[in-house]
Amino acid sequence: MAEITGIYTASHTPVMLNFPxxxxxxxxxxxxxxxxxxGDDFMAGKPDALVVLSNDHLHNFFLDNFPAYCIGCAESYxxxxxxxxxxxxxxxxxxxxxxxxxxxxxxxxxxxxSFSMEMVLDHGSLTPLELAGVxxxxxxxxxxxxxxxPPMPTMRRSYNLGRFLGHAIAxxxxxxxxxxxxxxxxxxxxxxxxxxxxxxxxxxxxxxxMESGDIDATIQYATDFVHTAGNGCEEIRMWMAAMxxxxxxxxxxTYYKAVNDWYTGIGIGxxxxx
Amino acid sequence: xxxxxxxxxxxxxYLMNKVLYELHHKPDHLEAYNQDADAYLTxxxxxxxxxxxxxxxxxxxxxxxxxxxxxxxxxxIGVKIxxxxxxxxxxxxxxxxxxxxx
Ligand SMILES: [Fe+2]
Numbered sequence: 001m002a003e004i005t006g007i008y009t010a011s012h013t014p015v016m017l018n019f020p021x022x023x024x025x026x027x028x029x030x031x032x033x034x035x036x037x038x039g040d041d042f043m044a045g046k047p048d049a050l051v052v053l054s055n056d057h058l059h060n061f062f063l064d065n066f067p068a069y070c071i072g073c074a075e076s077y078x079x080x081x082x083x084x085x086x087x088x089x090x091x092x093x094x095x096x097x098x099x100x101x102x103x104x105x106x107x108x109x110x111x112x113x114s115f116s117m118e119m120v121l122d123h124g125s126l127t128p129l130e131l132a133g134v135x136x137x138x139x140x141x142x143x144x145x146x147x148x149x150p151p152m153p154t155m156r157r158s159y160n161l162g163r164f165l166g167h168a169i170a171x172x173x174x175x176x177x178x179x180x181x182x183x184x185x186x187x188x189x190x191x192x193x194x195x196x197x198x199x200x201x202x203x204x205x206x207x208x209x210m211e212s213g214d215i216d217a218t219i220q221y222a223t224d225f226v227h228t229a230g231n232g233c234e235e236i237r238m239w240m241a242a243m244x245x246x247x248x249x250x251x252x253x254t255y256y257k258a259v260n261d262w263y264t265g266i267g268i269g270x271x272x273x274x
Numbered sequence: 275x276x277x278x279x280x281x282x283x284x285x286x287x288y289l290m291n292k293v294l295y296e297l298h299h300k301p302d303h304l305e306a307y308n309q310d311a312d313a314y315l316t317x318x319x320x321x322x323x324x325x326x327x328x329x330x331x332x333x334x335x336x337x338x339x340x341x342x343x344x345x346x347x348x349x350x351i352g353v354k355i356x357x358x359x360x361x362x363x364x365x366x367x368x369x370x371x372x373x374x375x376x
Contacts, residue, residue: 017290022357058342058345059299063283063288081299082298150280150281152280177365189343190347191344191360191364192275193275196365226275226277227276231343233277234277
């Protein structure tokens with residue numbers, strides 16, 4: 001029986017690595033400090049493995065075959081896949097047995113994820129882990145959700161997938177302590193006319209719903225208003241999944257700022273699972 | 275405006291997606307493109323106006339093709355179109371009256 005040591009949510013953007021100096025140094029330091037604080041909290045839980053809820057940005061997957069959900073079952077994952085990303089190459093250890101267990105359990109629970117035994121992780125997984133300073137040798141299982149190419153799975157389905165993951169992780173015997181990191185969102189537009197116009201009102205309302213603990217209201221708001229907050233905001237499917245895995249535990253935001261010059265509403269939070 | 279131009283990609287958008295995807299993921303493709311963009315683009319069955327928009331770094335034109343925005347974004351960074359130029363081209367398409375109401 002594995003214990004979930006922490007469930008975290010955090011935005012990601014390649015801009016924070018590629019063009020960090022488009023914002024004032026003090027703000028950049030403040031944001032990087034917030035990621036580091038999340039990482040310290042994360043590592044204090046002494047996890048043995050990490051489930052990363054993230055999304056592929058059309059690097060591993062293309063429109064010839066695009067999975068709604070994909071569970072990584074590789075022994076290791078290189079990163080980054082973007083030739084243009086300003087990040088040093090690294091190899092994450094994978095937990096193949098754990099990934100395989102989650103895959104088979106998902107199928108038995110009537111979810112139909114695809115699986116991958118060879119993926120090169122992109123900035124969506126790499127950036128928050130890098131900034132948080134998470135132990136690079138911590139074995140990971142990536143769970144990827146399509147948030148980048150319509151048609152996409154619903155917010156509620158993503159919440160339900162997270163609920164499944166929370167239960168399946170708890171029933172897994174081969175690892176004692178597991179942390180979950182959900183990355184993406186909040187409001188942002190990628191390569192649209194709205195790029196750089198963060199919808200702060202959406203983000204505040206969304207975070208308010210998350211903190212209220214009203215799960216149905218949160219899912220409904222995400223479903224009904226995501227179109228006002230940018231294509232990048234579709235990534236709050238990972239926040240839905242984290243909320244599902246948290247089994248009703250309270251959510252608190254630990255950082256939020258609408259950063260127009262990074263094109264992103266930078267939000268960080270955690271569920272009080274322990 | 276909505277988050278997406280096409281809720282299911284058209285074939286036209288698919289072709290653009292394919293070029294911008296292969297350009298940045300297949301070995302040696304970026305180098306071939308940088309050496310001779312015209313020759314590279316003839317490998318694809320792309321309508322001429324779309325080939326021209328790629329070759330001339332016409333960010334607004336590429337956007338309007340319906341191309342996936344993540345592929346467009348990666349392309350802009352990958353071929354080093356100046357960041358402020360990309361932003362300005364995209365912003366020029368904004369209808370301020372409806373930017374946040376879907
Ligand atoms: Fe993303």
